[in-house]
Amino acid sequence: MAKLGLVVDLDTCVGCHGCATACKQWNTSGTIGPLSDKDPYGRDPSGTWLNRVRTYEVGDTPNSKTVHMPMSCMHCEDAACVTVCPTGASYKRKEDGIVLVDQDKCMGCNLCSWACPYGARELDPQAGTMKKCTLCVDRIYDEKLPQAERQPACVLTCPTSSRVFGDFDDPNSDVSRLTRERGGQQLMPELGYNPVNTYLPPRNKKVVESYQIKPSLGATLKQWVNKVITR
Amino acid sequence: MHPAFSVLIFTVTSGAGYGLFALMVLAQLAGLNALQDSTLLLSGAVLALLMITIGLLSSTLHLANPKNAWRSFARFRTSWLSREAVFAVLFYPVALLYLFGIYAQGSELSSLYSACGVVAALLAMVTLFCTSMIYASLKTIRQWCTALTPLNYLSMGLMSGALCLATLQALLQDGLSPVLRSAGLGLIALGAVVKLIYLFWIGKPAGATIKTATGFTQASVRLLDAGHSAGTFLTNEFGYTVAANKLLRLRFAMVALAFVVPFLLLMQGHAAATVLAALLALAGLLVERWLFFAEARHVVRLYHGDQRT
Numbered sequence: 001m002a003k004l005g006l007v008v009d010l011d012t013c014v015g016c017h018g019c020a021t022a023c024k025q026w027n028t029s030g031t032i033g034p035l036s037d038k039d040p041y042g043r044d045p046s047g048t049w050l051n052r053v054r055t056y057e058v059g060d061t062p063n064s065k066t067v068h069m070p071m072s073c074m075h076c077e078d079a080a081c082v083t084v085c086p087t088g089a090s091y092k093r094k095e096d097g098i099v100l101v102d103q104d105k106c107m108g109c110n111l112c113s114w115a116c117p118y119g120a121r122e123l124d125p126q127a128g129t130m131k132k133c134t135l136c137v138d139r140i141y142d143e144k145l146p147q148a149e150r151q152p153a154c155v156l157t158c159p160t161s162s163r164v165f166g167d168f169d170d171p172n173s174d175v176s177r178l179t180r181e182r183g184g185q186q187l188m189p190e191l192g193y194n195p196v197n198t199y200l201p202p203r204n205k206k207v208v209e210s211y212q213i214k215p216s217l218g219a220t221l222k223q224w225v226n227k228v229i230t231r
Numbered sequence: 232m233h234p235a236f237s238v239l240i241f242t243v244t245s246g247a248g249y250g251l252f253a254l255m256v257l258a259q260l261a262g263l264n265a266l267q268d269s270t271l272l273l274s275g276a277v278l279a280l281l282m283i284t285i286g287l288l289s290s291t292l293h294l295a296n297p298k299n300a301w302r303s304f305a306r307f308r309t310s311w312l313s314r315e316a317v318f319a320v321l322f323y324p325v326a327l328l329y330l331f332g333i334y335a336q337g338s339e340l341s342s343l344y345s346a347c348g349v350v351a352a353l354l355a356m357v358t359l360f361c362t363s364m365i366y367a368s369l370k371t372i373r374q375w376c377t378a379l380t381p382l383n384y385l386s387m388g389l390m391s392g393a394l395c396l397a398t399l400q401a402l403l404q405d406g407l408s409p410v411l412r413s414a415g416l417g418l419i420a421l422g423a424v425v426k427l428i429y430l431f432w433i434g435k436p437a438g439a440t441i442k443t444a445t446g447f448t449q450a451s452v453r454l455l456d457a458g459h460s461a462g463t464f465l466t467n468e469f470g471y472t473v474a475a476n477k478l479l480r481l482r483f484a485m486v487a488l489a490f491v492v493p494f495l496l497l498m499q500g501h502a503a504a505t506v507l508a509a510l511l512a513l514a515g516l517l518v519e520r521w522l523f524f525a526e527a528r529h530v531v532r533l534y535h536g537d538q539r540t
């Protein structure tokens with residue numbers, strides 16, 4: 001029994017979309033691939049992605065921070081996407097908690113994507129089936145890969161190591177330790193899905209004042225004269 | 232939520248069909264005079280089955296991979312969509328037996344066929360309830376996740392069913408029976424009340440916000456970049472947005488078409504007015520169902536920049 005998932009560090013993520021691209025690259029030829037694209041080289045390209053990065057501004061200037069937030073499936077403990085699926089195509093594995101879609105059973109009804117709060121599921125219009133993050137189940141157990149590479153593609157590729165993969169059931173794993181020490185949180189916990197992935201909030205840093213523009217000597221003189229005259 | 236036309240057709244026509252079937256069986260077994268007429272019963276049951284079948288066929292149109300539709304019976308224990316499919320299929324043999332009963336015995340049904348009628352009527356209501364629970368069980372859409380949703384679907388189904396029944400009765404026997412007329416008026420009034428309560432209820436701000444969605448509950452949060460250069464599955468499915476003034480106009484159109492005008496027409500009681508009332512109400516319910524989708528705002532919109540749902 002394990003509870004596999006990801007930790008995403010919002011302090012260090014630079015929003016390069018590397019994880020999203022590596023994910024697309026790996027999974028389009030993986031177990032649930034291909035991840036089809038419509039009009040990929042045309043004017044209005046759109047496609048199926050299992051991981052997307054969005055950027056927010058948090059707080060107000062000068063105390064604001066740009067936060068990049070990559071989002072893929074959270075492999076929720078109370079995954080309503082599985083509960084609502086009529087065909088049994090969506091399931092959550094007992095042994096490691098990974099939520100998967102059996103491509104041979106899915107009828108493309110979209111209901112699971114409606115049930116997911118995190119936008120983790122996308123219908124592949126060409127295949128007619130639902131696609132989602134597999135937690136790279138076809139990498140992490142692959143004994144042909146060197147031990148260090150038995151990690152999700154997005155984790156391996158991240159240039160700032162902002163994504164960490166591991167077992168949340170093991171209190172000594174990196175993911176458990178990071179979540180504990182850095183106050184990792186779930187997104188939208190009030191919906192009760194109990195997502196496994198956690199997000200590490202940006203560290204508190206002191207505000208760096210932007211430099212003050214000093215008025216020129218003439219302008220200072222003018223101001224001073226104005227003050228004197230109105231008096 | 233993006234309103235899929237096939238789903239609108241499905242919920243409105245099959246809702247009316249199930250409502251018609253259930254009301255007809257009930258009225259006949261209750262001994263309502265106007266309904267002790269095998270021609271009326273036969274045409275009512277056939278019309279109901281036809282509407283239900285058209286609805287169910289239309290519902291398969293929105294599946295991206297319909298060849299696996301048969302698998303939808305698999306998760307009866309957890310999925311309302313699966314339950315809907317199972318009950319919809321169970322309804323057929325029982326309803327057809329009842330139909331055969333009327334064909335063979337007229338309105339003086341033996342207890343076996345009467346029992347079939349009752350069971351089919353129950354299955355009709357249960358199926359309609361399951362349909363509504365598909366929406367009501369989604370915690371991601373606060374406008375749907377309420378007991379008002381099943382109430383809405385059941386009352387609209389019964390209302391449109393009553394109007395269909397009144398139409399058939401008024402056409403087949405000359406003149407609308409006063410009992411069916413008052414039943415129709417009552418159900419229209421009920422439907423209108425349920426809908427108005429619903430509209431009032433969804434107007435109140437509630438639920439998740441962009442702050443809880445991103446985890447920054449102490450500060451203001453704004454979307455800077457959605458991260459994509461073209462539409463995605465998520466923006467197509469959940470990003471559907473209609474201007475507030477258009478929504479308001481459609482709300483008025485819905486209330487007029489679905490409730491007010493049919494009510495006034497039914498008060499007239501002429502056969503032609505009854506037919507018109509039923510047709511207008513069905514059109515009004517299409518608008519109602521369209522609004523049910525267009526006004527529903529999924530929480531994933533928060534990640535795309537909405538401050539609240």
Ligand code: SF4
Binds near residue numbers: 074099115119120
């Ligand atoms: S993030 Fe969405 S798709 Fe993934 S387990 Fe949770 S509800 Fe299901």
Ligand code: SF4
Binds near residue numbers: 107
């Ligand atoms: S789209 Fe596929 S996986 Fe999702 S609920 Fe429907 S059948 Fe299940």
Ligand code: SF4
Binds near residue numbers: 024051073134152
């Ligand atoms: S774990 Fe694998 S499938 Fe999931 S987001 Fe990362 S690369 Fe994509």
